[in-house]
Amino acid sequence: IVYRKREILLGLYAALKYAxxxxxxxxxxxxxxxxxxxxxxxxxxxxxxxxxTGEHLALLKMLGxxxxxxxxxxxxxxxxxxxxxxxEELRFAPGVTCxxxxxxxxxxxxxxxxxxxxxxxxxxxxxxxxxxFEWTLKFAGEDQxxxxxxxxxxPLIASEQSAVRREILIKTLSDFTxxxxxxxxxDVEALRDGKAAQRRERIEAAVxxxxxxxxxxxxNVLALxxxxxxxxxxxxxxxxxxxxxxxxx
Numbered sequence: 001i002v003y004r005k006r007e008i009l010l011g012l013y014a015a016l017k018y019a020x021x022x023x024x025x026x027x028x029x030x031x032x033x034x035x036x037x038x039x040x041x042x043x044x045x046x047x048x049x050x051x052x053t054g055e056h057l058a059l060l061k062m063l064g065x066x067x068x069x070x071x072x073x074x075x076x077x078x079x080x081x082x083x084x085x086x087x088e089e090l091r092f093a094p095g096v097t098c099x100x101x102x103x104x105x106x107x108x109x110x111x112x113x114x115x116x117x118x119x120x121x122x123x124x125x126x127x128x129x130x131x132x133f134e135w136t137l138k139f140a141g142e143d144q145x146x147x148x149x150x151x152x153x154x155p156l157i158a159s160e161q162s163a164v165r166r167e168i169l170i171k172t173l174s175d176f177t178x179x180x181x182x183x184x185x186x187d188v189e190a191l192r193d194g195k196a197a198q199r200r201e202r203i204e205a206a207v208x209x210x211x212x213x214x215x216x217x218x219x220n221v222l223a224l225x226x227x228x229x230x231x232x233x234x235x236x237x238x239x240x241x242x243x244x245x246x247x248x249x
Contacts, residue, residue, distance in 0.1 A: 009060075011033045015042055020066075023099075032112045053089065056089075057089055067097050068096060073109075086156075098131075136153060157184075
């Protein structure tokens with residue numbers, strides 16, 4: 001009742017005031033979270049495994065966390081899990097930017113906690129990061145069908161908020177696949193025009209937040225209803241809809 005792994009990230013609420021400003025490190029387990037806290041790095045939460053879910057993403061977006069640093073273990077299992085997360089859950093997440101924390105050296109297969117304990121927080125913070133698009137692209141094989149590569153990567157481009165960066169990424173994907181720039185650009189814009197789907201996703205996140213709060217604090221449900229209405233009002237204003245107030249209630 002208190003903790004459902006597919007819905008909650010361990011340590012998120014301790015990290016929240018830092019994560020909204022500085023971004024959130026996403027690690028595998030409690031040991032990594034403890035090691036980072038011990039070294040003074042507090043913007044960290046754990047999936048407690050290798051599965052990052054749509055519920056996790058909805059929660060982060062609802063709480064205003066817009067930047068993720070994916071830092072699972074640097075062994076093969078961790079890297080495969082990171083790629084799966086990017087392709088399945090973060091492939092189209094408007095408003096959320098994802099980076100992958102690179103290992104300290106080629107061939108390093110330890111975990112973030114081990115590296116922190118041996119090298120310290122300053123060295124950890126100096127680790128380079130690769131944006132989600134570029135990191136995912138490097139796993140695309142030469143023998144992989146080009147339309148499949150585009151299917152996986154176009155949503156990542158569409159998630160980018162900057163028009164300049166979208167143009168750069170479209171050219172990168174066009175050069176890699178040989179598919180015309182204009183064709184990829186059309187697919188990107190078609191995804192970005194899906195405002196109705198984005199609005200629905202945000203409302204679903206608000207509903208999940210209200211549902212969790214109602215289960216944990218049923219005696220305070222009237223106050224929670226007021227908070228829920230404010231969340232909906234913010235969403236509707238963002239999507240320029242004016243169906244709020246008495247009629248909306």
